Amino acid sequence: MNKVQKKSITLHISRIHSEGWWLGNDKEHVAAGTALGSDCTTVIYEPSKKGMTGKFDAINQTWSEVEDKSLNEFFSPVGQFFVIGTPDGDYPDWAVLEVPPEFDPETQTVLYAEKKWTVYPIQIGNSYWNEEGQELLISDFNFTLPEKHTFTRPPKVKKGYAVHLVDGKWKQLEDHREQIAFSKDRDNDEKGDYQVEELGLLPNTHTLLEPEQFDSWNEELGQWQYDPLRYRFVWAQDEKQWQQVKLTKVETELLFYAQDKQIPELYSELRKTHYSEDEYFSLLGDRILLNEYVQQDDFPECGRPTLSGLV
Known part of the structure; x- marks a missing residue:
């Protein structure tokens, strides 16, 4: 605490920041019956060399010297200028010490990435196109054109075609998609x-x-x-199916006839068939014709056999 002066006096003093930092040396007039304020001390500090400053310990009335970082400059990754601001401060983690290149803030931005500065034109609202010709709008600063995109407007599409970006150039390719x-x-x-x-x-x-x-x-x-040969294959399959259906019916009737022959005449009403002997032989003939039909060399062109019509 500064002592009260018995008489008016001019003192050599060091001025002190509220946090104790040295603000420089000066002279201060002190009237009789008053004392220096807490922002001054008669304990004079002089930096030992350029770039150094002191911090005053009011209790012990001593100065400690540190490197003065308050005016150290740095930049944000988007080029904003800062100083550390306090003598014992430090750079934030995101600080960039390299000075950014000159740029026009009205039309350009800068960005520090991958250990280097890049100047970008401001392109917000401008169009660019993907490889399929879809128009997109730039909505961000520091825009970098993605791969397989272009700033070149695609040409008018011909009917039956679609545009596609190939090696950075528009090509019209046949479009048969979904067909x-x-x-x-x-x-x-x-x-x-x-x-x-x-x-x-x-x-x-x-x-x-x-x-x-x-x-x-x-x-x-x-x-x-x-193609007649392609039709012939299908035709032959159809005819074989017809032959099998007919043959199955004929053989079923022949089986029933054989079973009916075992039933005595007295119980003839129990018989399933009532073929005469001539009709029985006609059915046998139908079976032969049907079997021979699919075995002929000119099947199916030979035509279907003429059957008895009993089934």
């Missing part, structure tokens, strides 16, 4: 039909032309054509 690609080789399951999901030409193994049931691909004409 069915039909395999030209209808007998190869590995090259079956599929729904198109990507842009571009179809493989030579497929076409967008839909075949009829009995068509095969004519490579020379570049189109489907009716």
